Amino acid sequence: MSARRPSRYSWGGDEHLVVQLDEAMSLEVNFAATAMTRALADRQLAGVADICPANASFLVRFDPDVIAPDVLEAQVREVEREVESAPSLALRTRIVEVPVWYDDPYTNETAARFRDRHQRPEGNDLEFAAAENGLASTEEFIARHSGSPWLTSMVGFVAGLPFLYQMVSRERQLQVPKYLRPRTDTPPLTVGHGGCFACVYSVRGAGGYQMFGVTPAPIFDPTQTLGDFADFMVFFRPGDLVKFTAIDERRYREIGEEVSAGTFRFRQQEVEFRLDDFLAAPDEYNAALLEVLDGR
Amino acid sequence: MAVEIVAPGLAASVQDRGRTGYYDVGIPPSGAVDLYSSGVANLLVGNDPGAAVVEAAYMGPHLRFTERAVVAVTGGRMPALLDGEPVPQWESVEVAAGAELSFGYLEAGARIYVAVSGGLDVPVVLGSRSTYTLGSFGGFEGRVLRAGDVLPVGTGSGTAGRSVPEELRPALSKDVDLRVVLGLYDYRLTERGLATLLDTTWTLTPVADRIGFRYSGGTLEWQDREQPFGAGSDLSNIVDAGYPLGSIQVPGGVEPIILHRDAVSGGGYAMVATVISADLDLVGQSSPGTRTRFRPVPLEEALAARHEAAARWRQVRELLS
Structure with a gap:
């Protein structure tokens, strides 16, 4: 792991510790944040209520009556030294296929409704994103978006919303600014993008990310009806790998019927993700990951 | 029943x-x-x-x-x-x-x-x-x-x-001092920006619900810089991070938002301080128009205030048990 600046430790009032590993996003720093939060969770410290990994940082919510702030800080610093000296480069996780109907009429209707909050009054968000990234067409943007897998680098904002970071070199990252002013409405299961992060809106609500399409597959199910939610109402966990697949309206409706019938399951396979192998040959590694998803 | x-x-x-x-x-x-x-x-x-x-x-x-x-x-x-x-x-x-x-x-x-x-x-x-x-x-x-x-x-x-x-019983007032612990991403503010945060009498807007309380009254100045990769172009943007309960974020430098008990758990706006746990009820009893000042305290004082609140709670509990 390359040397980086020391982490920044800071108190969020008397009940939160925030550790900023880096101000910039990278796979390496996200791996370090994941490793530290897992190692901290393994310590099962009394008084630690929530351990929340984020993209390049993490948040610990604690009860200072049970664990004093300086005791907690010492524990976290110890964990950081452990992870620095023996970086965990392997992640046991799964790869999941998320079907997306890109450029669909629902998304475009929402985008049109909030055009006064957007950088570009003409066209839709997909056309804006293609132009922003110097691509000739929306088809080319969709090919890039659905071509390489993404890592779930954080879950949050609202219940079960995954932040996704594409597993390609920095030069090939798709980047778009957020809306000038956030929308007051976003349909559930909209596939969004802001900065370098993709997301899937888990519930209906406000949002500032650009909108590219919609998935028919629920990712948050408080009724826990579908098989993928038997254990918990939230589908995504930090570390999950995601492959977006472009689908058409007919397939969108078919999956919608499977969801209504309660039979839908995400296509997914368990996999071990090795950061060093990936960094050595990203394209080959991604191709191998997709073969795992296809069960080959 | x-x-x-x-x-x-x-x-x-x-x-x-x-x-x-x-x-x-x-x-x-x-x-x-x-x-x-x-x-x-x-x-x-x-x-x-x-x-x-x-x-x-x-x-x-x-x-x-x-x-x-x-x-x-x-x-x-x-x-x-x-x-x-x-x-x-x-x-x-x-x-x-x-x-x-x-x-x-x-x-x-x-x-x-x-x-x-x-x-x-x-x-x-x-x-x-x-x-x-x-x-x-x-x-x-x-x-x-x-x-x-x-x-x-x-x-x-x-x-x-x-x-x-x-x-x-809680004192209910339209003039409120909230004790805050500075930190998180406050290093992104200029000295003048920090002074604006602490010297302004902020007014609670009607955008105040269980998720968050939004205030108006001034514009915070951020340090000019090239934004880190992935953060987004606005100077108030950060690479999306976890939001503490009670944390104060300032999108675009205007209208600070205090997150409350239905908080969004994270996002891409820099937080500059956090309301201490003992004062969160006070935020909850603020109605639109409430004049509010942020008073910085060290962590030790936040903990002392927490203990005072706990003592008060024990007192009312004994009285009613």
């Missing part, structure tokens, strides 16, 4: 002390925005302080009790009427089967709490009866209350006529 909602008032929901352990997947604690008042309402009617109550903002609900019960109303100052006759707040009151509780206009504070002996017996979801409306779960059918809803009540045995003395 049940409580029927004749009219829901505004944004009324079922809340207890909230849930822990799911913030890492974006599920906030929820629970009463004024924990002290909801806890005291429960103590008054002989409940565990963590029992579920009705929380309502700005406008009281109209409730009917199907059987005899003991109830208490705490929180903001709002005349309570039992079958049209005034009854005191911060005091346990017996209600007959079929009696109706309604409210006059809010006089001070922002939120009231209605506890019923036995507690509201809605299903426990992820360890709590609190409503999380964004996630559509918890409380009564995962949503705010509507006319016609019938809330089941557990069995309890409260005593009428118990009350809380004035000095153990």
